[in-house]
Amino acid sequence: xxxxxxxxxxxxxxxxxxxxxxxxxxxxxxxxxxxxxxxxxxxxxxxxxxxxxxxxxxxxxxxxxxxxxxxxxxxxxxxxxxxxxxxxxxxxxxxxxxxxxxxxxxxxxxxxxxxxxxxxxxxxxxxxxxxxxxxxxxxxxxxxxxxxxxxxxxxxxxxxxxxxxxxxxxxxxxxxxxxxxxxxxxxxxxxxxxxxxxxxxxxxxxxxxxxxxxxxxxxxxxxxxxxxxxxxxxxxxxxxxxxxxxxxxxxxxxxxxxxxxxxxxxx
Amino acid sequence: xxxxxxxxxxxxxxxxxxxxxxxxxxxxxxxxxxxxxxxxxxxxxxxxxxxxxxxxxxxxxxxxxxxxxxxxxxxxxxxxxxxxxxxxxxxxxxxxxxxxxxxxxxxxxxxxxxxxxxxxxxxxxxxxxxxxxxxxxxxxxxxxxxxxxxxxxxxxxxxxxxxxxxxxxxxxxxxxxxxxxxxxxxxxxxxxxxxxxxxxxxxxxxxxxxxxxxxxxxxxxxxxxxxxxxxxxxxxxxxxxxxxxxxxxxxxxxxxxxxxxxxxxxxxxxxxxxxxxxxxxxxxxxxxxxxxxxxxxxxxxxxxxxxxxxxxxxxxxxxxxxxxxxxxxxx
Numbered sequence: 001x002x003x004x005x006x007x008x009x010x011x012x013x014x015x016x017x018x019x020x021x022x023x024x025x026x027x028x029x030x031x032x033x034x035x036x037x038x039x040x041x042x043x044x045x046x047x048x049x050x051x052x053x054x055x056x057x058x059x060x061x062x063x064x065x066x067x068x069x070x071x072x073x074x075x076x077x078x079x080x081x082x083x084x085x086x087x088x089x090x091x092x093x094x095x096x097x098x099x100x101x102x103x104x105x106x107x108x109x110x111x112x113x114x115x116x117x118x119x120x121x122x123x124x125x126x127x128x129x130x131x132x133x134x135x136x137x138x139x140x141x142x143x144x145x146x147x148x149x150x151x152x153x154x155x156x157x158x159x160x161x162x163x164x165x166x167x168x169x170x171x172x173x174x175x176x177x178x179x180x181x182x183x184x185x186x187x188x189x190x191x192x193x194x195x196x197x198x199x200x201x202x203x204x205x206x207x208x209x210x211x212x213x214x215x216x217x218x219x220x221x222x223x224x225x226x227x228x229x230x231x232x233x234x235x236x237x238x239x240x241x242x243x244x245x246x247x248x249x250x251x252x253x254x255x256x257x258x259x260x261x262x263x264x265x266x267x
Numbered sequence: 268x269x270x271x272x273x274x275x276x277x278x279x280x281x282x283x284x285x286x287x288x289x290x291x292x293x294x295x296x297x298x299x300x301x302x303x304x305x306x307x308x309x310x311x312x313x314x315x316x317x318x319x320x321x322x323x324x325x326x327x328x329x330x331x332x333x334x335x336x337x338x339x340x341x342x343x344x345x346x347x348x349x350x351x352x353x354x355x356x357x358x359x360x361x362x363x364x365x366x367x368x369x370x371x372x373x374x375x376x377x378x379x380x381x382x383x384x385x386x387x388x389x390x391x392x393x394x395x396x397x398x399x400x401x402x403x404x405x406x407x408x409x410x411x412x413x414x415x416x417x418x419x420x421x422x423x424x425x426x427x428x429x430x431x432x433x434x435x436x437x438x439x440x441x442x443x444x445x446x447x448x449x450x451x452x453x454x455x456x457x458x459x460x461x462x463x464x465x466x467x468x469x470x471x472x473x474x475x476x477x478x479x480x481x482x483x484x485x486x487x488x489x490x491x492x493x494x495x496x497x498x499x500x501x502x503x504x505x506x507x508x509x510x511x512x513x514x515x516x517x518x519x520x521x522x523x524x525x526x527x528x529x530x531x532x533x534x535x536x537x538x539x540x541x542x543x544x545x546x547x548x549x550x551x552x553x554x555x556x557x558x559x560x561x562x563x564x565x566x567x568x569x570x571x572x573x574x575x576x577x578x579x580x581x582x583x584x585x586x587x588x589x590x591x592x593x594x595x596x597x598x
Binding site (some may be wrong): 053055074075076077079080084085086087091092093094095096099100103104105107108109110112113114115116117118119120121122123124127128131132134135140141143144162166 | 274275277278280281282284285459460462463464465466467468470471474475477478479480481482483484485486488489492496
């Protein structure tokens with residue numbers, strides 16, 4: 001039955017010198033779903049991402065991708081298998097043009113990435129596909145712009161396009177709307193929705209209105225462990241979820257979203 | 268904003284720009300070649316060869332430091348290995364032609380580079396620098412203790428011999444054009460590498476390593492290759508140098524030399540193609556001019572001062588600052 005799950009973790013644990021950051025997490029991500037991982041600061045969401053992509057080595061537990069155990073694989077190999085992640089802080093190559101950013105991703109499958117004797121012009125055959133991808137996130141006109149000069153929201157869009165260039169089966173998005181104004185958030189929601197067609201997405205997200213709009217299923221983490229799981233209605237009605245959000249003494253951006261969450265949940 | 272953004276048009280525009288930039292690059296290369304071909308008629312060839320050898324050394328170092336983002340503090344080991352190997356072979360086996368000795372020196376430095384890379388590449392930043400320094404010190408002590416190097420006295424009287432057994436390299440002009448040909452070949456090779464598909468991957472690793480990993484690149488392998496190519500070219504520089512001066516000495520293996528190549532690269536402009544060449548020219552000239560005059564004992568403090576000034580005020584180096592200036596005022 002594990003076939004219906006693209007990604008599965010079994011008793012995943014990560015300990016840092018006596019501190020348990022991820023505690024016995026069993027995650028099941030169903031094929032075709034947009035699955036959200038939410039929870040207060042320090043709940044271990046990003047750590048889970050780092051474990052899934054092997055940027056951190058799990059202390060215990062198993063990670064399965066399409067039923068196959070990938071726990072022992074290296075980051076780069078996992079990416080090639082089709083599990084591609086984005087980062088919390090926009091991960092672009094700042095001193096390359098937008099087009100080159102995408103091209104590097106496409107090159108990954110070209111087999112010429114060690115060819116130090118070949119002319120750079122040999123890469124031009126990838127430009128057309130790059131332009132398609134840029135166009136799909138509304139960045140075609142910035143193809144030749146150095147990335148460092150792009151606005152923040154555009155950098156994130158570029159990052160998404162770069163990730164899509166890898167043709168991932170499973171897309172791991174770490175807070176795609178972090179630090180964005182309302183207008184950009186709506187754009188990203190649309191982009192993610194588009195990107196999710198024919199794929200599975202697992203995303204960490206703080207903005208609960210984004211989660212409610214996009215996600216089929218939600219897993220709530222608190223203190224490294226799974227608190228509850230379900231669709232948005234179930235999860236947002238759960239008193240324990242409200243408690244971990246409201247009970248934590250956090251301030252700032254997330255704090256302002258919490259009352260909204262409570263209000264929605266109360267309806 | 269009536270301009271339309273048709274992807275096909277943008278693509279065409281990008282190709283156009285590539286062509287223009289390629290043309291610029293060719294022109295700059297042309298100027299460089301002409302200058303260097305004419306140079307021995309106005310300057311002393313041996314001094315020019317010294318500059319070219321150090322320029323090649325710095326170009327090699329810059330491939331790793333400026334284009335891959337790895338600071339090796341042990342490049343002297345490759346320079347010295349190239350120099351001693353070539354010197355030893357040419358001194359002891361008269362049947363060898365000069366280029367064979369040079370190739371052998373380069374090959375050994377390449378192998379040493381591979382060993383260094385495999386031992387150090389998993390470390391990041393300062394730890395990487397320290398591992399390469401420690402390994403280079405091991406190599407230094409090996410050369411100090413070995414008899415064939417002449418220890419503190421160095422290896423003297425290395426015969427220049429005949430290139431391909433035909434061209435007499437005792438003639439300074441012949442020697443110069445041979446050095447120049449090797450230098451230009453390597454310079455163009457590095458230029459090619461930097462713009463190649465592989466160069467793009469190196470760039471991405473330098474700018475955001477975690478992202479490069481998440482795009483499926485096994486970054487350590489790319490770094491090892493860059494290290495090995497860099498070590499090979501540094502070894503070649505050492506081999507050429509020992510033939511030019513008919514001398515290989517411990518100076519080349521000393522950590523001072525590893526520091527000096529960092530200085531040359533930074534002063535000239537790291538991560539630019541011409542930077543290390545300009546930097547090497549600058550440093551060799553400053554050293555020479557100062558050693559002739561009353562400031563003879565002040566060479567090191569003055570170079571140190573230049574180093575500090577560069578790091579604090581002109582971080583892009585001579586070529587980098589010029590590029591910035593041109594970009595700001597002309598484009």
